[in-house]
Amino acid sequence: MSDFYLIYKNMTRKPLRLFLTCFAIFIAFLIFGAVTSLKSALNSSVELSADNRLVVFNRINFTQTLPIAYVQKVAAVDGVKNVTHLNWFGGYYQEPSRQVVSMAVDPESYLKVYEEIVVPEDQKQAWFNNRQGALVGEKLAEIYAWKIGDRIPLSSNIFTHNDGGYTWELVVSGIFKGDTEQYDTRQLLLHYKYFMETQTFGNDWIGWMALTTDDPAINETVAKTIDDNFANSQSETDTSTEKAFNKAFIEQIGNIGLIIFSVVFTAFFTILVVVGNTMALTIRERTGEIAVLKTLGFSSTRIFRMVLSESLLIAFVGGLSGLAAAWLLVEGVKTFLARFLPNLILGGDIALQAILFMLLLGLITGLMPAFQALRLNIVTAFNRQQ
Amino acid sequence: MSEEVLFQLKGVSKNFVKGKETISIFESLNMEIDCGDFVAIMGPSGSGKTTLLNMLGGVDQPSGGEVWFDSERIDSLSEGALTQWRARNIGFIFQFYNLMPMLNAQRNVELPLLLTNLSKSQRRHNVETALALVGLSDRAKHMPSEMSGGQQQRVAIARAIVSDPKLILCDEPTGDLDRATADEILEMLQLLNRDHGKTIVMVTHDPAAAKYANRTLHLDKGQFVQREIVA
Numbered sequence: 025m026s027d028f029y030l031i032y033k034n035m036t037r038k039p040l041r042l043f044l045t046c047f048a049i050f051i052a053f054l055i056f057g058a059v060t061s062l063k064s065a066l067n068s069s070v071e072l073s074a075d076n077r078l079v080v081f082n083r084i085n086f087t088q089t090l091p092i093a094y095v096q097k098v099a100a101v102d103g104v105k106n107v108t109h110l111n112w113f114g115g116y117y118q119e120p121s122r123q124v125v126s127m128a129v130d131p132e133s134y135l136k137v138y139e140e141i142v143v144p145e146d147q148k149q150a151w152f153n154n155r156q157g158a159l160v161g162e163k164l165a166e167i168y169a170w171k172i173g174d175r176i177p178l179s180s181n182i183f184t185h186n187d188g189g190y191t192w193e194l195v196v197s198g199i200f201k202g203d204t205e206q207y208d209t210r211q212l213l214l215h216y217k218y219f220m221e222t223q224t225f226g227n228d229w230i231g232w233m234a235l236t237t238d239d240p241a242i243n244e245t246v247a248k249t250i251d252d253n254f255a256n257s258q259s260e261t262d263t264s265t266e267k268a269f270n271k272a273f274i275e276q277i278g279n280i281g282l283i284i285f286s287v288v289f290t291a292f293f294t295i296l297v298v299v300g301n302t303m304a305l306t307i308r309e310r311t312g313e314i315a316v317l318k319t320l321g322f323s324s325t326r327i328f329r330m331v332l333s334e335s336l337l338i339a340f341v342g343g344l345s346g347l348a349a350a351w352l353l354v355e356g357v358k359t360f361l362a363r364f365l366p367n368l369i370l371g372g373d374i375a376l377q378a379i380l381f382m383l384l385l386g387l388i389t390g391l392m393p394a395f396q397a398l399r400l401n402i403v404t405a406f407n408r409q410q
Numbered sequence: 411m412s413e414e415v416l417f418q419l420k421g422v423s424k425n426f427v428k429g430k431e432t433i434s435i436f437e438s439l440n441m442e443i444d445c446g447d448f449v450a451i452m453g454p455s456g457s458g459k460t461t462l463l464n465m466l467g468g469v470d471q472p473s474g475g476e477v478w479f480d481s482e483r484i485d486s487l488s489e490g491a492l493t494q495w496r497a498r499n500i501g502f503i504f505q506f507y508n509l510m511p512m513l514n515a516q517r518n519v520e521l522p523l524l525l526t527n528l529s530k531s532q533r534r535h536n537v538e539t540a541l542a543l544v545g546l547s548d549r550a551k552h553m554p555s556e557m558s559g560g561q562q563q564r565v566a567i568a569r570a571i572v573s574d575p576k577l578i579l580c581d582e583p584t585g586d587l588d589r590a591t592a593d594e595i596l597e598m599l600q601l602l603n604r605d606h607g608k609t610i611v612m613v614t615h616d617p618a619a620a621k622y623a624n625r626t627l628h629l630d631k632g633q634f635v636q637r638e639i640v641a
């Protein structure tokens with residue numbers, strides 16, 4: 025028998041109470057982990073967008089299409105360095121739950137606009153030259169263990185193949201990395217032409233355009249010129265910097281985020297009070313036993329440590345399982361949200377922050393009862409008991 | 411039986427301060443307990459029996475005077491030193507057994523051994539010996555809630571002797587038990603005193619219980635009244 029055994033026995037003597045307390049902490053850290061990951065993903069997608077990159081969407085909203093002819097017109101605008109176009113493919117691999125962030129693009133211009141993408145020259149050429157070729161991000165390739173030369177069936181949850189099915193046969197031509205660690209490589213790029221010829225939803229349309237300007241300083245002017253060009257046409261455009269687009273998108277979520285945040289922290293605080301109260305109650309119930317331990321010769325500091333360890337243990341059991349659940353949740357939804365939040369991840373910094381909070385929770389809820397136990401006078405404790 | 415003095419109180423006083431009032435329990439108490447003695451302390455309720463026992467056990471400290479144990483003065487020890495001293499020298503037996511409800515008999519008995527640096531096997535051996543001595547070897551795995559009052563008190567006795575202390579202090583150890591069970595417990599204490607050389611100080615209300623002791627001290631109004639009866 026050790027002190028730990030005593031702590032464990034004390035902790036588990038009222039299983040229902042222990043369960044409820046741990047569950048409350050579990051919920052608090054589940055919400056904390058999920059919401060903090062969301063918030064950091066929102067922030068980082070703004071930070072990671074290039075300064076001189078603009079995106080051109082249909083004015084109605086970003087799910088509406090644009091005619092491909094627009095690409096040439098945009099390329100002719102003063103100050104536009106490179107322009108490319110993208111179609112959201114809505115891909116999944118084998119099962120709808122295995123989402124793959126995939127876009128049909130024009131390979132050569134795409135790589136000019138998205139300079140963050142790093143791919144060996146021979147693989148790049150192989151991709152350019154193979155109509156059915158796909159350029160796959162490193163992390164995505166890792167997830168499904170895809171290698172160069174692999175034939176992969178990629179299904180779409182939006183489009184129908186002209187053979188009547190939903191699945192496109194692709195070949196992995198190359199595997200790309202990002203120029204920074206943060207760049208999200210869980211994506212797949214396929215040929216626009218191959219996609220256009222094999223899908224059944226009309227011809228010569230694109231999802232949106234992305235372009236780079238000669239200088240971030242002229243972003244505003246370029247954006248205005250483009251939108252003016254297409255004013256009063258059948259498809260009006262809305263051009264903004266990638267940063268601003270991401271930010272606007274985020275602000276919509278951000279307002280919800282703020283509400284969630286206040287709810288979370290109210291809940292967090294409430295849980296802290298409830299857990300603290302439970303701990304204090306638990307120790308008060310054990311006044312007699314603590315007096316006995318002291319009488320037997322257990323030092324005050326040893327009892328102090330045992331009480332504090334108990335509350336820390338409860339905080340960590342509940343907290344770590346909550347954090348683990350948050351991680352599973354984030355891992356589960358990240359592919360669905362990858363189009364908007366490529367960096368949704370419960371990273372080490374968030375985990376560390378959560379662990380600090382657990383420590384704090386354990387200390388705050390444990391310190392008061394531990395001090396009570398430390399200062400407990402044997403004589404008065406026994407008087408009270410009888 | 412050794413005639414060596416184990417405990418000595420010299421001019422001990424004890425006051426409790428309650429608000430502005432100071433209640434004096436003892437004025438100037440003198441007392442000697444020999445090694446191997448079995449002393450019963452009797453007296454009316456509120457006469458200070460528990461208070462005296464607390465001072466002997468180093469749980470409470472006197473307001474004045476000196477307490478000597480085995481040629482060591484303990485009334486001036488710090489709280490921490492006193493705690494260690496208790497763990498080494500004193501076994502406690504309470505009226506309401508005071509076992510840990512979440513530990514089985516064996517673990518309850520093992521509790522004081524956490525304060526020693528005995529090896530695991532030595533501990534196990536001591537626990538088994540102590541439980542055998544109180545006749546509860548077959549109840550080692552039982553929880554306190556599964557045992558009768560008398561059995562719980564026997565576990566408490568095993569706990570009090572497991573680390574082999576010189577002195578055992580009991581505050582009304584049979585106060586909560588019926589006659590037959592009380593006699594069993596008292597016989598056990600007598601055995602510990604006679605065959606194992608334990609010095610025992612026992613507070614009791616029950617004259618029949620006091621008969622098991624070698625001598626009885628009567629406490630009244632903060633003084634021992636001279637009614638010593640040698641058993």
Ligand SMILES: Nc1ncnc2c1ncn2[C@@H]1O[C@H](COP(=O)(O)OP(=O)(O)OP(=O)(O)O)[C@@H](O)[C@H]1O
Nearest residue numbers: 403404426428435454455456457458459460461462
């Ligand atoms: N912590 C304390 N604060 C104030 N007064 C106390 C305290 N402990 C004991 N007393 C008082 O000291 C006196 C003696 O108490 P003690 O508990 O020693 O009596 P006792 O002889 O053990 O009585 P009983 O037979 O009822 O157990 C009582 O008047 C009690 O009210």
Ligand SMILES: [Mg+2]
Nearest residue numbers: 459460461581
């Ligand atoms: Mg008493």
